[in-house]
Amino acid sequence: MVETILGGANPMSLKSLSIRGKLLAAFGLMLALVIGLGAMSALQIRLVNGSARDLRDNWVPSIQAIGEVKLTYSRERTRAARAMGTPDAAERRNAVTDYQAARSELERALRTYEPLVSSREEQALLDRFKADYRTYSNFVDDLLAQPPGDARAMAAFNGESVRLWRKALEALDAAGKMNAEGAALAAAEAERSYKRAIWATAGGLALAVLLSVICVTWLTRNVAGGASSLSNSLLRLSRRDYGFELPEASRGDEIGEMARAVATCRDGLREADALAAAQAAEAASKVARGERVDGLLRGFEAEAAEVLRGVASAAVELNATAGEMAGTAQDGVARA
Known part of the structure; x- marks a missing residue:
């Protein structure tokens, strides 16, 4: 009116x-x-x-x-x-x-x-x-x-x-x-x-x-009224709250210019936050993958050490058996 x-x-x-x-x-x-x-x-x-x-x-x-x-x-x-x-x-x-x-x-x-x-x-x-x-x-x-x-x-x-x-x-x-x-x-x-x-x-x-x-x-x-509404929008923007509208952006005066600048800032900050979140998720995924690989390696090393210990024990037993067989052979030769 x-x-x-x-x-x-x-x-x-x-x-x-x-x-x-x-x-x-x-x-x-x-x-x-x-x-x-x-x-x-x-x-x-x-x-x-x-x-x-x-x-x-x-x-x-x-x-x-x-x-x-x-x-x-x-x-x-x-x-x-x-x-x-x-x-x-x-x-x-x-x-x-x-x-x-x-x-x-x-x-x-x-x-x-x-x-x-x-x-x-x-x-x-x-x-x-x-x-x-x-x-x-x-x-x-x-x-x-x-x-x-x-x-x-x-x-x-x-x-x-x-x-x-x-x-x-x-x-x-x-x-x-x-x-x-x-x-x-x-x-x-x-x-x-x-x-x-x-x-x-x-x-x-x-x-x-x-x-x-x-x-x-x-x-x-x-x-x-326009300045007060724009002030409230800036307060929400400072709190990383991007879910607000800016009807003042359609105005042709200084308040409209500031509203359009706030809209550009809001969109840029929202994109930056989304990119940072994506990068944080990717970093977390890489850390989890490294931890899984490290666990696999530690399991493999443990299993390999256990196998090597078994092989060493068998080799000792085999060596002892070979020694006994060699001694038996020598005794046999001597008796012959």
């Missing part, structure tokens, strides 16, 4: 790798996992940062800018009301000056907000506010041009101008609501990106741990 995971469709190719190649493959895989995990984490951080940047650079500044526009717009309305309610001409001129200053502040606030507009819908609301504001400001300017205390101007200011002011304010409120909703969506997306980053990082870590365990198991079984 480990070789299949690491080797794909050809797990036997891993067995032909050298130990150095296997270690490099395992550590290369781990390095690729670390790099991949880092890249994935960086991507997730980038997504979270993108959502946060969208909040920071677009939605929040837009909400703040719209709030500033509404504040200056309300301030302008307040100063216009003060100018309309001032009966003294000199004080009215000062109030109108304050009103115009508030209008300048509103224009600056609008210039700050305009670059933050991020959609056609928001731009349409801004254009609508500008159009309604021009209508409102022109109407108020006409009212302020009337004499102080003019009843019809005051009635129009408290009536029609309020309607126009609120109509323009509705566009600002809609733009503010749109930006608030966009900020809420961006915050929710940032939260989702954060959760995805957590789960993706956890999944990447779990995968890295799993593949690390697989690599360690594979190296233990393939390298350490």
Whole structure:
């Protein structure tokens, strides 16, 4: 299973790798996992940062800018009301000056907000506010041009101008609501990106741990296991036990080379032991044959000595008999 995971469709190719190649493959895989995990984490951080940047650079500044526009717009309305309610001409001129200053502040606030507009819908609301504001400001300017205390101007200011002011304010409120909703969506997306980053990082870590365990198991079984089996074979070889197999000899790495060398050594030692045994048996056979020949010779010598002793005794007896016969013959001659 480990070789299949690491080797794909050809797990036997891993067995032909050298130990150095296997270690490099395992550590290369781990390095690729670390790099991949880092890249994935960086991507997730980038997504979270993108959502946060969208909040920071677009939605929040837009909400703040719209709030500033509404504040200056309300301030302008307040100063216009003060100018309309001032009966003294000199004080009215000062109030109108304050009103115009508030209008300048509103224009600056609008210039700050305009670059933050991020959609056609928001731009349409801004254009609508500008159009309604021009209508409102022109109407108020006409009212302020009337004499102080003019009843019809005051009635129009408290009536029609309020309607126009609120109509323009509705566009600002809609733009503010749109930006608030966009900020809420961006915050929710940032939260989702954060959760995805957590789960993706956890999944990447779990995968890295799993593949690390697989690599360690594979190296233990393939390298350490082969070395341990070869060590046991060498121990049996040192005890002149030749009845072991060497499956590691089929490997293409250094362990396979050592296993083939051990197999050659085993076969050579087995042949040498068989030759020595044959030579020892032949020597023992020669010694036994020599001992048999020596026994035969000693028996022959004993039997020959016994025969010679018999012959010598017979010769002595024959000599004695011959002497007696010679003496008898001499006596016979003498008597004759």
